[in-house]
Amino acid sequence: MTAAHAEDAPNKQQNKMAQCNKEAEGKKGDERKKFMSDCLKNKKKAQQEKMASCNKEAEGKKGDERKKFMSECLKKDG
Template sequence: MKKIIAVLAALGFATSAFAAPEAASAPKNSQQSKMATCNADATGKKGDERKAFMKECLSAKPAAAAPVTQQTKMKTCNADATGKKGDERKAFMKECLSAKK
């Protein structure tokens, strides 16, 4: 009986070893992807230099989105107004440019 349990336990361990590669291919969350990027950038650094680099890299905040300027709005609205003419275009542009984004 003990041999059967030992064999079953060994089989359970063997199947869990095969399941590990599937877990490794799971999609990364933002922290994991940040860690991978910082780790790749730290290539060649060692000791305290690497430690300081990794600390700074991992604590860095992502860049803020650029504010929408009037010029950007104008380009977007012009592209969206393609095919409209006259009063229809004028009304569309007025609405589009005054809309909050």
């Protein structure tokens, strides 16, 4: 992991937490805890789905070509 990636990781997690907190406004106690847990898991699931999609698109690529493709694919929004 490069220094740039190490710096980005906490920011991405903070962004997820901030978004979930915003969506949890008005919820309290156990309801809020469950919502936050589900919200953060859903964000993780979306990342896993993105990885699976990029892996499928990378079929046939090897070595540096694959690494470059995967990096660019995972950075794309949507």
